[in-house]
Amino acid sequence: MILLDRVTKTYNKNHTALDRVSLHVEPKEFVIIVGKSGAGKSTLLKLLTCEERPNSGKIVVGGLDYDKLRDRDIPLLRRKIGVVFQDFKLLPNKNVFENVAFALEIVGYGTHEIKNTVPRVLDIVGLKGKEKSMPLELSGGERQRVAIARAIVRQPKILIADEPTGNLDPKHAWDVIKVLEKINRYGTTVILTTHNQDIVNKLKRRVITIDEGRISSDRANAKYHAEGTKQ
Amino acid sequence: MSHKLITFWRIIKSGVQNFFRNATLAVAAMAVMIITLSIVLFSVIANATFANTVQQITDRIDVSVYLKDSVTVNQREKLTADIKANKNVKSIKYISKDEALELYKKQNVSNPDLLAAISQTDNPLPASLSIKPIDPNKLNELKAFLDSKEAKALQSDDTSYSGDRKEAIDKISQATKFFREIGFVGVIVFTFVSMLIIFNTIRMSIFNRRDELTIMRLLGASSWYIKGPFVVETVIYGVVSAVVSLTLCYILFVVSTSNFDASSLGLLDIKFSSDYFLHNFWVILGAQISIGVLIGAASSLIATRRYLKFKSLS
Numbered sequence: 001m002i003l004l005d006r007v008t009k010t011y012n013k014n015h016t017a018l019d020r021v022s023l024h025v026e027p028k029e030f031v032i033i034v035g036k037s038g039a040g041k042s043t044l045l046k047l048l049t050c051e052e053r054p055n056s057g058k059i060v061v062g063g064l065d066y067d068k069l070r071d072r073d074i075p076l077l078r079r080k081i082g083v084v085f086q087d088f089k090l091l092p093n094k095n096v097f098e099n100v101a102f103a104l105e106i107v108g109y110g111t112h113e114i115k116n117t118v119p120r121v122l123d124i125v126g127l128k129g130k131e132k133s134m135p136l137e138l139s140g141g142e143r144q145r146v147a148i149a150r151a152i153v154r155q156p157k158i159l160i161a162d163e164p165t166g167n168l169d170p171k172h173a174w175d176v177i178k179v180l181e182k183i184n185r186y187g188t189t190v191i192l193t194t195h196n197q198d199i200v201n202k203l204k205r206r207v208i209t210i211d212e213g214r215i216s217s218d219r220a221n222a223k224y225h226a227e228g229t230k231q
Numbered sequence: 232m233s234h235k236l237i238t239f240w241r242i243i244k245s246g247v248q249n250f251f252r253n254a255t256l257a258v259a260a261m262a263v264m265i266i267t268l269s270i271v272l273f274s275v276i277a278n279a280t281f282a283n284t285v286q287q288i289t290d291r292i293d294v295s296v297y298l299k300d301s302v303t304v305n306q307r308e309k310l311t312a313d314i315k316a317n318k319n320v321k322s323i324k325y326i327s328k329d330e331a332l333e334l335y336k337k338q339n340v341s342n343p344d345l346l347a348a349i350s351q352t353d354n355p356l357p358a359s360l361s362i363k364p365i366d367p368n369k370l371n372e373l374k375a376f377l378d379s380k381e382a383k384a385l386q387s388d389d390t391s392y393s394g395d396r397k398e399a400i401d402k403i404s405q406a407t408k409f410f411r412e413i414g415f416v417g418v419i420v421f422t423f424v425s426m427l428i429i430f431n432t433i434r435m436s437i438f439n440r441r442d443e444l445t446i447m448r449l450l451g452a453s454s455w456y457i458k459g460p461f462v463v464e465t466v467i468y469g470v471v472s473a474v475v476s477l478t479l480c481y482i483l484f485v486v487s488t489s490n491f492d493a494s495s496l497g498l499l500d501i502k503f504s505s506d507y508f509l510h511n512f513w514v515i516l517g518a519q520i521s522i523g524v525l526i527g528a529a530s531s532l533i534a535t536r537r538y539l540k541f542k543s544l545s
Contacts, residue, residue, distance in 0.1 A: 044253075075454070076451070077451070078451030079448065089449070091443055102450070103450050106447060106452035106453075107451065107452075108234030109237075110234075147524075
């Protein structure tokens with residue numbers, strides 16, 4: 001599903017964000033990426049969503065070779081990948097329903113389809129009945145679940161969650177993680193980056209540790225300490 | 232409805248919404264655009280009016296060659312043929328002594344003293360050749376021929392060149408040229424300024440909505456889905472400005488002409504201007520809208536091109 005082959009990304013001569021990173025993620029996998037701030041986690045995700053291009057190396061996602069991707073193909077790629085951000089990135093002047101519907105509107109879904117699809121997805125993330133609420137009226141956890149609903153409403157094969165629990169208290173963080181697990185059970189590949197060692201250790205999934213731009217460990221069901229040491 | 236049609240409809244809808252939401256910015260952009268379009272319109276109409284005035288006066292200008300009474304028919308015909316050989320001669324008409332007298336009587340019908348004076352003598356008026364030139368500014372060659380010894384011998388009086396009229400024509404031609412140049416420079420300057428202001432308006436509105444645009448890009452909105460509404464918004468600027476500018480001109484030309492019963496202001500024949508405006512109304516409206524839309528669309532495309540790149544979002 002995702003293949004990185006010796007991918008390097010440098011921002012300037014003194015700062016190498018990723019150094020010859022190779023990685024393979026199978027379809028329907030749930031992968032957690034951990035590492036200190038500035039280790040290169042966000043750069044890795046930005047390369048996957050084509051916000052950045054690598055200096056060297058090969059990236060193939062869902063059969064699409066990024067080397068052959070033209071600028072105008074980038075929107076098509078992004079429609080196949082759902083992304084959840086730490087700061088939610090919801091539109092403040094649209095209500096919950098409209099925020100989720102927005103993802104469908106921009107790719108040309110009809111009004112009827114939108115009316116059918118959005119409530120179903122809001123049900124999956126546990127926000128049934130909150131359709132009319134504005135983002136500012138919701139708790140952090142609820143807002144993040146709106147963002148997840150928006151990311152999965154087009155049924156992407158891959159869901160990328162960039163520190164989705166970073167701004168949440170433990171209870172809401174777990175609500176969000178449970179939703180991600182549920183989506184993974186439905187067959188979506190999930191890539192999750194986090195600092196939260198509790199979440200990593202309880203999830204018991206494949207854990208990839210990035211340290212100074214390199215993969216320092218890649219183990220199934222690994223334990224993790226936030227300081228960056230692994231067991 | 233197909234996906235493309237739905238998307239197209241949403242782009243239009245969003246552009247119209249933006250237009251009303253950015254009302255203050257829109258007014259600023261449209262004000263400049265109205266001035267630009269009005270200048271374009273005034274230049275065109277003033278140009279046509281001046282051209283018409285020049286044409287009218289040019290049509291009236293002629294060169295009169297007064298013949299001695301002793302000139303024979305043969306001599307006259309030879310002179311006529313020689314004058315006709317000149318490339319700048321449109322037509323040539325012989326006016327006999329009798330015709331000249333008739334003409335004189337007609338012109339002075341309101342002046343019985345003059346009529347009485349002329350009836351008491353033999354016809355003192357000479358026969359003449361009235362020459363209409365093609366271009367009254369290029370009479371030198373004709374003048375040289377008429378001043379030649381051979382031609383001069385047949386003339387009773389100095390050739391009349393409608394001298395005062397020629398001067399007037401020269402002045403009008405110069406004025407027309409000057410106004411045309413000023414108009415041209417004005418159009419270019421104001422087009423540039425209005426593009427700059429629209430460009431800035433769009434940039435400010437992109438700045439206000441940058442979070443929304445980032446989200447749209449990250450969710451996979453196509454480049455046209457993002458910039459389309461901006462183009463629609465500025466196209467509306469263009470259409471509204473064209474209509475307002477045309478309405479202003481309508482009030483100025485048509486309503487003022489009929490209300491104040493003014494037909495001319497010096498060189499500017501207002502009646503002609505207003506007729507020209509009404510006669511070409513739809514063409515002018517079409518041109519105004521096209522120019523407005525072009526200015527709007529071009530500036531918004533440049534503004535969005537720079538700010539809506541897909542890469543390096545952070």
